[in-house]
Amino acid sequence: MSNALKFYIDGAWVDPIAPKTIDVIDPATEKTFITISAGAAADVDRAVAAAKAAFPAFSQTNKADRLALLTRILELYNERSEDIARAVSDEMGAPMSFAREAQTWAGRVHLESTIAALKEYEFEHQRGTTRVVKEAIGVVALITPWNWPLNQIVCKVAPAIAAGCTMVLKPSEIAPVSGLIFAEIMHDAGTPKGVFNLVNGDGPGVGQVMAGHPDVDMVSFTGSTRAGIIVAKTAAETVKRVAQELGGKSPNIILRDADFETAVIKGVQGCFGNSGQSCDAPTRMLVPREHHDQALAIAKKAAEDHKVGDPKAAETVLGPVVSEIQYEKIQRLISAGIAEGATLVTGGLGRPHGYNRGYYVKPTVFGNVTPQMTIAREEIFGPVLSIISYDTEDQAIEIANDTPYGLGAYVQSKNIDNARRVARQLRAGQVSINYPDWDTYAPFGGYKQSGNGREYADWAIHDFLEVKGIVGHGAA
Template structure:
């Protein structure tokens, strides 16, 4: 029996307080394939009450008890791995190979990282005669996006539970089915009643109610900067902690001493991964002016080698973007790039020629981009790369930092010391040197309008804790 129209509250699958249905669209066909229920304030109140009731007991569980629970969750997650991958592929159009190897894998990797971090985490420290203890902050509202569903769900839920918090999750209503499968995982793992709750819904009717709820102690939000500002303002009235992972417009500086062929090819692949729908994607490629034309040729060849098509095919590299809204936004920005005078190297407006339906975007490369153009300043969230020439290293650093965002930066050089020096100049929460492997133990979060707080492993556990000083403890 499907749980698509139900919420998971206090250990039970329940109907919404007020019936309201929303079609879930397969972006590869533009057709509805299932429906979910949209929640309301009454559903949020019920979920928060369950989490609040469960908190006193769960917050004082031992490390061993929480590790046992997290390991059970990981075991059931692995049992449902293919179901999760299939759900992600259909709800957001991720190619099935990517859904398995990146999307579903990310959830597993974050659960493993949280378990390892909890094994080693220190919750108390005696400083002189004062005992400093770290305690669960309380009931946490977790609001997650559609572009990396399991990545963001697990990198919030797992450390929150590791810290001893209880949670209410609102997955994105655009890509909600993987979140429902995850709730089924939590149920099957024997998560105590009220410790994990899930309510589907939109931002105004559920997300903002969670953010402003007086019995919620913390909000962890991932999404656009625009929505993050609304969440923060709503949460301010109750002075709760707000952790945010927001937008990005990350620069990829290819230094003149880099291997240009490898640096450009991997830069295109990094930008286009997940159909360009990653907040930390290297969407601004900065190349030395003397290497600009050669970089465009390499980028064009790479982009034109991407197989765009049916997410169900293991041959597909790029699927559709998630929705009509996103498709239209991307098309408008591609048009803006052309109108503002950037060189259209490959791609451009419309779908690929062999596709007549679905939210498919042509892999697009722009050259001769200046940093005042919209395609260099706005988050496009599609397979669109802007290549900007620079005259010297100082100008490259200046261009890279000339953005309201600060989520990530990328540096390419065959001289590691050189790359390290440039990395110290980047105003970004993560700096990636020479396309390293994903590290789920590294801190993840942004400077400036890319957010605050840090996620992943022990960094995330820290954010879900309050610090208490017991003075005179050792007297």
Template sequence: MSQHLQFYIDGQWVNPSSSMTIDVIEPSTEEPFATIALGNEADVARAVAAARAAFPAYAATSRQERLAILRRVLEAYKARHDDFARTISREMGAPITLAQQQQAAKGVAHLTKMIETLERFQFENQRGTLMIAKEPIGVVGMITPWNWPINQIICKVAPALAAGCTMVLKPSEIAPLNALLLAEVMHEAGVPKGVFNLVNGDGPTVGLALARHPDVDMISFTGSTRAGILVAKAAADTVKRVHQELGGKSANIIFEDVDLRRAVEIGLQGCYRNSGQSCNAPSRMFVPSKLQDDVVAIALEAVKTYRVGAPSSHDTVLGPVASRAQFDKVQRLIESGVKEGAGLVAGGLGRPEEFNRGYYVRPTIFADVRQDMSIAQEEIFGPVLSILPYESEEEAIELANDTPYGLAAYVQSNDLARARRVAARMRAGSVYINYPAWNGEAAFGGYKQSGNGREYGEFGLDAFLELKSVVGYEAA
């Protein structure tokens, strides 16, 4: 990859309009290991112009032409799978096994699912003399995060390609190198020039320039709720579609009828996966008050198996968090948990004792957490589990929903009727009963301040389409 200091616009690598750069920091060492160019409004304008010029021809392509493009992208991606895994591991700290088996693998999963979706998707629905048509929305600005970087890029790029949209991608400047790899994949796959464009940069400059641009028809944003609000405000003047997947503070309600050890161990695993840096992590574990001591004992035993280590080691379970800013935020919230009176069961402030550098966080567990504590309300985005006791099913539901977020919820019960009843009352976009396998067809997105719109499968494809009613399509 030799284009760190360039952008991919109109089918070629181009020099930026300014000489501004930023270092990419390796979170395990706190040292820079690459430098990328920082774009500005002029670079955004150039990329948007290329996408706008390419849109009419690409929008007119057939289903079969788009399928052929997606299949070529999938094959080119598979050929670079290990490159994606190594890059993601180094730039955002994911353990190499996680990067290979989940981070990079999600790109394959989303591309494969989108090909299956496009093969059967109905773009037209005739109702007597009325034709309802679904058409590509136009030029899409995509702003993506650092925590599951290629996952969030591909779950936007793949449906946009399937819909017939053209796009400008601004990846996170914290983890931008996987996006540059994807640009190489798109070029190798022969994606028509101007259909996919990439401009690196920061949110206040490139991100907001994309959101404001009058020739961008839609913004698809994944990131924090705070940043999502700024993007929506910037987009408002041009009345474009704003599609957002934002923060979360997901509840995991465990009922007394389950295998408690299994429920707690898998719940802890879900909370800690990716060093806790998942927007749908089950970070609030609700347990019956009478069982809290048992839960704490199980969690304390399980946390000892979470080996914190270098991302390059296949033995590592928890790598560092992705940046200094994220490390400081996690430390602040751990400190608040202690000060506000939560019971510190494991972990706590500072790095694990064997590390004197790197953004490593001690895997942490709090018990006796109250609803008014910061660790129960704020998205921590680190390996920190909060255990909250409850007295009744009704109280568990009330506490689980008492959050400004609504991305995901988890329910554990051997009584499926009960689990379904509770799931129906969760104010969340996804509810997972008894730790099911990942399902690429499930609509992903949230209620409340977790965003609007949905991604994955046919729901992700629908997000990039406009509805058109053609009245009088047939003679009456």
């Protein structure tokens, strides 16, 4: 990629002010497949200055102009979809089918949802003699993760444009190539100079500088709760808005009247999708105590049906996890599960048979997990499922809510009224009943230490707006 060692600032590809590089590792081979530039404070200053200069004009553009820009971005995104899928597969080890049908698809559908939401969005309304106006918050810093790179880039960039904001994006340095392609799309779509800027780098060198920059009006961050706390503390010095989508430890309550086999199989699939690297993955499966052993048998077979292998092989279901750091963390937590007395149903420590290289993890299921075990408390971010027993629905709800997180939750039942009753008692930003299709118009975000703010469609547009009351304005 010709722009790998450059940043996109003020409508042009530019060299970093001080050369410094980061090797990007292919997790399937553990080898460097590309090298990018690592930014520093001076590069952030340059990008923020460009965004600040572009803001007065872009914030005053009309909805039709911003819709036209988003539509051009969508058209070019679709044209580059295969390039994006290959980049995602290379940088994070996603199987090509998943890279195409989930990772790349996610960016496309969020662009479509934002466009549809913007068409209907009302930026002004009258309340008595006061005119209530929603206007762009200003320059926004967008910090995105490696696990769903296009999903999170588009979930921030698209609504920021819809709102009339200008921005600086820092993709994850672990999976930056898809972000570079996205910047090329933004350039080719004719995005006005300074509206969209990209600076690569790590959290301390770029992300924290963006969060604390006095000319940044808002930070939108997706990542770990640990990193989110650092971002929030840094941003607090300049009293800017911070929207965060952080970690999760999502419960999946299978009620007694559920289609049990289907519920367990789909629960395993949901937990293991993206090699378990999703913040809202249903990692804690709660089952009636009398069905615990049955759940283990079903989950064992479902887990072992997940073919682990080369991301480029057609039969591969699970690729590697993204990095050595992630691999070692997952191994540590699997070891903790064994040491604390959980039943290892399948999987376990080490790489799958036949692999001595690559960050491959055995699809792992634990049974007889108690709510206080480490594997039931900590976010693992790998293909590891914990199965927990409950006696009553009230106890299941209590266990489900007994977590510092609150991003996703899941309920399975043939009785929709009862499922709705349980869903209303779960302390999570999004609750899914009976494994529905992904709804890109539903609000997405967390309670508690899973963050604040909401993404997707009009919910996301709202987060990038300030509300102004013009009192005494008179009738419209």
